Amino acid sequence: MKILVCISNVPDTTSKINFTGDNKSFDKNGVQFVINPWDEYALTRAIELKEAKGGTVTVLNVGEADAEPNIRKALAIGADDAIRVNAHPKDAYFVAQQITAIAKQNNYDMILMGKESIDYNGFQVHNMVAEMLGIPSVTPAFKLDMVDDSTARLEREIEGGKEVVEVKLPFVASAQQPMSEPRIPNMRGIMTARTKPLQVVDAVSAEAKADYVGYSKPEKKGGVKMIDAENAGELISLLRNEAKVL
């Protein structure tokens, strides 16, 4: 089974977010980058499936050279090889076209990724790729198992419940917890990752359709009003009469 896992390189969840250049670009200064946590659920599940059924896991990143430490980390966790499409990921549509171009050359049985990235929160790329390739997509899935060699069984979250879906390979799925328990690379993994193939390819010509023109941050809160624990019930009347939310 050939599995493609798409990962993005994102600011660590604890990062403070700032912008530079008249709020036109994200300030990478002092920010640690990690594999997008949602993508890690997809990556570890892919590795688990490979360990159980055989096959290969290829990691794909559409990004610039500064993503390579985290691509190596994915190899250290257990992916077999990696591809980096050398491009600034302009928008979801652009990224989806790059993934689609790689997928068309390689006949993957499944294409997995996180349900969204924690930086741009699009929830778009997986469904765009599925549509471009004309194959089914199951998003967001929190369970993925093989029924037989050609069919997978997934559970996906819907508002207020879940759905069980069986699809024939190939398909696209996006992951969320608790699809798998992300792994920390061990020393042996880190050593072998150094020699695993990481291929850098040029981007295909593709258009972006959303132009990020500026950024802003949420307004600061006006300060907290403290209520004495002895008179906790007073909170309820403040919420009704002052905040007017009850």
Next chain:
Amino acid sequence: MSVLVFVEGFNGEIKKSSLEAASYGNQVAQQLGTTATAVAIGEVHEEALAKLGEQGISKVLYDADSRLNQFVADAYVKVIAKAAQQESAKVLVFSNSNIGAAVGSKLAVRLNGSLATNVTTLPKTDGGSFVVTRGVFSGKAFADVALTSDVKIIAVKKNAFEVSSNGGSTATVEKLSADLADADFAAAPKETIMQETDGGVLLPEAEIVVSGGRGLKGPENWHLVEDLAKALGAATACSKPVSDLDWRPHHEHVGQTGITVSPNLYIAIGISGAIQHLAGVNSSKVIVVINKDPEAPFFKAADYGIVGDAFDVVPKLIEAARALDK
């Protein structure tokens, strides 16, 4: 040219998030000097569809094919694409739900359109541009995005827009048929399992959320969260450690890697307020924090705070909430 809004049903009624999307779509239509049409699928009462007139929708296209009662992305896309073509829609509006964002993404490819999800503002349309603001960095920032294609697709963040009501207007309901084939249902779910919602409030749709953290010491104490939620008509949620410990199901986990909520009122009990948790809740309109540690970082993000033991404080809140006249 018109604005087309996709509305989702739930138990025969239209979801609140879709009423918000309809209200948004109507305002965009007015901005552009056109009208807003809705498209609905599956099991929705016709009276509920006609009532979309209150949100300014003039016409509803309705495909009642019972195979659409379950979400099947490819079939939904076909129906909405047909409606878009019929109406020459240039702006398509969805709720930023798992369904809306999925279908919107596929339509962006099929209709060659520009897509923005998680949108929090009406478009700015000066000088022929079309710019919307969307939430990015998991609630820590906003981005202004220019949608450059002829067709614009917008998935509106839940609870970011009021449901408008112009009283009494009704929309005309017209049948729509997209001639769906069996192949369109290849990825149809085998089974749909709905949660027991008890009070009937879904977390992503909720206007009030009561959330518990490790400070509650164990799942056996969750009646405090549940009773307060019930008294306030709220949904229940939890922090990441709580779902990691299996005290509560994963779908209740609110935060950067859980779900993002933006209710009118978020009450956090025994949650310290790690930056990842704040990211999931900081667009809530009013935040209440109850924690016995006065240094808990969550107080900095709160509107109201109580320093105290949840086991003393919450019963008092429950009592006061039950005494409110509804």
